[in-house]
Amino acid sequence: MALIALRQSVGMPGARLAGVGSYLPTGSVGSAEIAARFGRTADWVRERTGIVSRRFACVGETVDDMAVAAGERALAHSGVDAADLDLVIVATCSLEVPIPGLAAGIAARLGAARAAAFDLNAACAGFCYALAVAADTVRSGSARTILVVGTEKMSALVDRADLGTSIIFGDGAGAAVVTASAEPGIGPIVWGSDGAAADLIHMPTGGRMAMAGQAVFRWATTEIHPIALQACERAGIRPGELAAIVPHQANLRIVEALAQKIGAPDAVVSRDVVECGNTSAASIPMALDRLLGEGLAAPEGLALLIGFGAGLTYAAQVVRLPARVPAPV
CATH class of the missing domain: 3.40.47.10 (Thiolase/Chalcone synthase)
Incomplete structure (x- = not known):
């Protein structure tokens, strides 16, 4: 069956997803453990959220540690060398300090020391926002190969005494490599x-x-x-x-x-x-x-x-x- 062509503006080069990757912390926390703090059960949490477990970063494990691990996996999947990255965009709302941002340090740790790099905060919509920016950057000709990372340590932001947020959030990172392509692979946002x-x-x-x-x-x-x-x-x-x-x-x-x-x-x-x-x-x-x-x-x-x-x-x-x-x- 012929592949369906995604629509894009006439005359613009294409952008596509070349690879993806993710990282899950090893610390798995079941709903029963959190629910017990509030006199609830795992079934009570599952009925309201569907969540059975979530991952929490280990002691000393940072937002950028998780981002690097996910980025390495995405680069391996795509077959792209980190040295060939033109830009690294990190979507996160988990910054531990305002300056410096995460992206430049993550780029350096991955081996993309000369890549442009910046953070983007649109919270839970951040990856979609960053992916759109990456695709438009490729289509404009300003870059050909971009790493987009979403990384969060939500356990550091949540109030353990707040039932509504404690039972929902977890930690982790995911990444995607965006490259130029002859055909469009990322549709309009x-x-x-x-x-x-x-x-x-x-x-x-x-x-x-x-x-x-x-x-x-x-x-x-x-x-x-x-x-x-x-x-x-x-x-x-x-x-x-x-x-x-x-x-x-x-x-x-x-x-x-x-x-x-x-x-x-x-x-x-x-x-x-x-x-x-x-x-x-x-x-x-x-x-x-x-x-x-x-x-x-x-x-x-x-x-x-x-x-x-x-x-x-x-x-x-x-x-x-x-x-x-x-x-x-």
């Missing part, structure tokens, strides 16, 4: 923000993350699926042509609601949140790596990526999956 509702997810200076969970749930399940459908339309495809749907892994109820409203019954839906929790900007590339590595999505299939979160920010785009299968996560 549909993105935006609702800053009037920014207080729904926030972290005060010197404090811990706070989230109005029910309000965020209502927003995500009513406002985001039209954005996803617009992304399909702008890419020139129908939802039924999707091989995979990869939403930000906020919680399983939101993931399932979005997938149902998009209307692609044959597409595999990422449910990475069940075992990894909500890893913010890392969740989409982590899920992509698992879908490909476990053979749940075929190489070169079309995947709909949907990011949404604090800001409130949102974004969606259709991508063609890499042509090669990575090793299992």
Whole structure:
């Protein structure tokens, strides 16, 4: 069957995903352990979030340590040498210090010492935002090979005494290599923000993350699926042509609601949140790596990526999956 061509502006070169990678900390924390602090059970957590376990970074393990590990895996999958990277973009809301940013140090540790590098913070939509910036940078001719990383240490931001956030968030990193291509492999992004509702997810200076969970749930399940459908339309495809749907892994109820409203019954839906929790900007590339590595999505299939979160920010785009299968996560 002929591959479906993604739509893009006339005369622009293409950009594609050449490889993906992820890193999961070894510390797996079951829902029972966290729920017990609040007099709840693992079943109570699973019924409300779908989360069975999540990973927490080990003592001394940093956001950039996880990013480097995911980046190395993505480079290996793509067959790209780090020295050939023109740009490294790191999507994160887990900065431990404001200066310097993470990206330059990560580039140096990977062996891309001369690459341009910067951080981007759009919270849980950060990977989609960064991927769009990378694709547009390639199409403009300013770079040919870019590493995009989503990396988060959410366990450092969460208040252990707050039930609403403690049961949801986890740590991890995911990455993707974007390269120039003859054919388009990353469709146009549909993105935006609702800053009037920014207080729904926030972290005060010197404090811990706070989230109005029910309000965020209502927003995500009513406002985001039209954005996803617009992304399909702008890419020139129908939802039924999707091989995979990869939403930000906020919680399983939101993931399932979005997938149902998009209307692609044959597409595999990422449910990475069940075992990894909500890893913010890392969740989409982590899920992509698992879908490909476990053979749940075929190489070169079309995947709909949907990011949404604090800001409130949102974004969606259709991508063609890499042509090669990575090793299992």
